[in-house]
Amino acid sequence: xxxxxxxxxxxxxxxxxxxxxxxxxxxxxxxxxxxxxxxxxxxxxxxxxxxxxxxxxxxxxxxxxxxxxxxxxxxxxxxxxxxxxxxxxxxxxxxxxxxxxxxxxxxxxxxxxxxxxxxxxxxxxxxxxxxxxxxxxxxxxxxxxxxxxxxxxxxxxxxxxxxxxxxxxxxxxxxxxxxxxxxxxxxxxxxxxxxxxxxxxxxxxxxxxxxxxxxxxxxxxxxxxxxxxxxxxxxxxxxxxxxxxxxxxxxxxxxxxxxxxxxxxxxxxxxxxxxxxxxxxxxxxxxxxxx
Ligand SMILES: NC(=O)C1=CN([C@@H]2O[C@H](COP(=O)(O)OP(=O)(O)OC[C@H]3O[C@@H](n4cnc5c(N)ncnc54)[C@H](O)[C@@H]3O)[C@@H](O)[C@H]2O)C=CC1
Ligand SMILES: O=C(O)C(=O)Cc1ccc(O)cc1
Numbered sequence: 001x002x003x004x005x006x007x008x009x010x011x012x013x014x015x016x017x018x019x020x021x022x023x024x025x026x027x028x029x030x031x032x033x034x035x036x037x038x039x040x041x042x043x044x045x046x047x048x049x050x051x052x053x054x055x056x057x058x059x060x061x062x063x064x065x066x067x068x069x070x071x072x073x074x075x076x077x078x079x080x081x082x083x084x085x086x087x088x089x090x091x092x093x094x095x096x097x098x099x100x101x102x103x104x105x106x107x108x109x110x111x112x113x114x115x116x117x118x119x120x121x122x123x124x125x126x127x128x129x130x131x132x133x134x135x136x137x138x139x140x141x142x143x144x145x146x147x148x149x150x151x152x153x154x155x156x157x158x159x160x161x162x163x164x165x166x167x168x169x170x171x172x173x174x175x176x177x178x179x180x181x182x183x184x185x186x187x188x189x190x191x192x193x194x195x196x197x198x199x200x201x202x203x204x205x206x207x208x209x210x211x212x213x214x215x216x217x218x219x220x221x222x223x224x225x226x227x228x229x230x231x232x233x234x235x236x237x238x239x240x241x242x243x244x245x246x247x248x249x250x251x252x253x254x255x256x257x258x259x260x261x262x263x264x265x266x267x268x269x270x271x272x273x274x275x276x277x278x279x280x281x282x283x284x285x286x287x288x289x290x291x
Contacts, residue, residue, distance in 0.1 A: 001026045001027070001162075001163065001166070002021075002026060002027045002028070002064050002065045002091075002163075003027070003028050003029065003064050004027070004028065004029045004030075004031060004062050004063045004064060004065070005018060005021060005027045005029070005030045005031070005063060005065050005066070005067065006031050006032075006033075006053075006059040006060040006061075006062075006063030006065070006066040006067070006082075007030055007031070007032040007033070007049060007059065007066075007067050007069065008032075008033050008034075008056045008059055008060075008066065008067070008068050008069065008070060008078055008082070009033075009034055009035075009067075009068060009069035009070035009074075009078075010032045010033070010034040010039055010040055010042075010043035010048060010049060010069075010131050011034065011039070011069060011129055011130055011131055011134075012125065012126060012128065012129045012130060012131070012133050012134060012138075013069045013095045013122065013125065013138075014032075014034075014067060014069025014070075014095070014131075014134075015043055015046075015048040015069075015131040015133075015134025016134045016135050016136065016138035016139065017067055017069065017095070017139070018030045018032070018043075018048050018049060018067075018134075019048055019134055019135070019136035020136045020137075020138070020139050020140070020167050021163075021167070022136075023136045024166055024167060026163060026166055026167075027065070029050050029051065030048070030049045030050050030051070031049065031050065031051045031052075031053050031058075031059050031061075031062070031063065032044070032048070032049030032051070032052060032053060032059060033052075033053040033054070033055060033056050033058070033059035034131075035070075035074075037052075039130075039131055040052045040053070042131055042132070043131045043134075046131060046132075046134070048131055048134055055081065056078055056081040056082050057081055057082055057084065057085060059082075060082045060085045060086070060090075061085055063090065064089065064090060064091070065090070065091045065092075065093075065163075066082070066086075066090060066091070066092045066093070067092075067093050067094070067095065068092070068093070068094040068095070068096070069094070069095050071230060071231050071234045072096040072097060072098050072101060072102055072234045072235060072238050073234040073237070073238065074234075075094065075096060075101070075102050075105045075106075076105035076108065076109060079105060079106060079109040079110060080109050083109055083110060083113070086110060086113045086116060087113070087116070088113060088115065088116060088153070089116075090116050091116065091118065091156050091159050091160065092110075092116050092117045092118070093117075093118050093119070093120045093160055094117075094119055094120060095120055095121065095122055096119070096121065097121060097183065097187065097188075097231075097235045098180055098183070098235055098238040098239045099119050099121060099145075099147040099176040099179045099180055100176045100177060100179075100180050100238075100239070101238040101239075102119055102238075103119055103147065103149060103176050106119070107149075114149075114151050114152070115151055115152055115153035115156065116153065116156060117152065117156075118146060118148055118152055118156050118157055118159075118160040119146065119147045119148065119149075119152075119176065120144055120145070120146055120147075120160065120164070121144070121145045121147070121179065121183075122138075122139055122142060122143075122144050122145075122169070123142055123143040123144070123145065123286060123287070124138055124139055124142035124143075125138070126138075127223055127224050127225075127226045127227045128226070129227075129228040129231065139164070139167045139168065139169055140167065140168035140169070141168055141169075141170075141287055142168075142169055142170070142287050143169065143170050143171075143172060143286040143287040144164045144169040144170070144171050144172070145171075145172050145173070145174050145179055146160060146161070146164075146171060146172070146173045146174075147173070147174055147175065147176040147179050148173065149176070157173075169287070170286070170287040172286075180239050180242050181242050183239070184239050184242035184243045184245065184246045185246045188235060188236060188239055188242070188243045188246070189243060189246040189247060189250060190224065191224050191225075191227060191232055191235075191236075192236065192243065192247060193250065194221070194222050194223075194224050194225035195225050195232070197221075197222060197225070198222055198225045256272070257269065257272055260272070
């Protein structure tokens with residue numbers, strides 16, 4: 001389907017994409033670039049990429065498909081670095097967790113070539129980062145959200161849909177603002193709460209002893225608190241308005257439950273817990289191939 005993938009950012013998401021594309025026979029050659037030369041070298045040694053590029057621009061040279069798999073705040077600089085080699089026929093995609101800021105960067109930099117850019121967000125991942133965790137199965141059975149804009153070339157959108165479906169993904173299209181509002185609630189806020197929860201415990205004198213006693217519920221609730229700090233700093237700042245809105249809703253809900261506990265209103269408290277319990281029991285992950 002494709003001759004050459006130019007991969008910019010040979011980490012968890014980019015490396016997993018390259019492995020999945022190769023295994024599916026969807027690309028002949030992968031040319032990769034990461035900011036740190038040792039990462040690019042490791043990606044080559046692991047067989048994630050075939051050729052190391054010394055710059056983002058050279059990774060794009062000769063590519064018919066390009067994947068940006070860098071922190072969202074690095075999108076604009078990356079697009080600036082490659083813009084001279086972007087063509088109308090080239091499919092450019094990203095995997096960024098936020099879409100409004102990424103698209104704004106695309107519009108500013110790519111201008112007449114913005115049609116080549118199909119913004120994507122895979123709803124899969126791990127709390128660990130780096131190419132050493134790249135996994136060809138990461139995308140299979142998962143949801144991919146595409147947020148094309150009015151200027152995105154429909155032929156490129158169709159190519160992207162076909163490609164992700166060939167990797168076993170379920171593709172959904174959304175408006176960028178609706179995407180950012182939804183993921184503030186179901187991804188960015190949960191990460192914020194998990195980070196805050198751990199910090200709140202470790203800041204206490206007895207925090208270490210408390211942590212040593214914790215069980216599976218705590219493990220499940222806090223797994224994502226081990227995620228990459230720079231990546232999450234970028235996501236939270238890029239989607240700050242939506243995230244702060246969701247955080248306010250969360251605090252109000254928390255305060256309401258605190259008030260019931262304080263006043264000993266067991267009936268009201270039970271009702272709210274039952275409401276949450278029912279909602280969670282009936283929730284299923286959007287693409288339900290993997291659990
Ligand atoms: N980790 C996850 O579970 C998910 C991450 N994402 C998004 O995927 C993107 C990549 O995340 P990961 O693969 O997890 O991170 P990662 O840290 O594993 O990989 C990022 C790679 O980009 C390189 N890099 C950083 N700045 C760069 C720049 N300016 N130019 C070229 N390379 C640069 C790093 O050296 C690293 O190799 C982020 O935008 C993130 O929001 C999306 C869905 C899930
Ligand atoms: O580790 C997990 O379960 C995640 O939630 C990974 C993740 C991180 C960022 C995203 O934009 C999407 C998925």
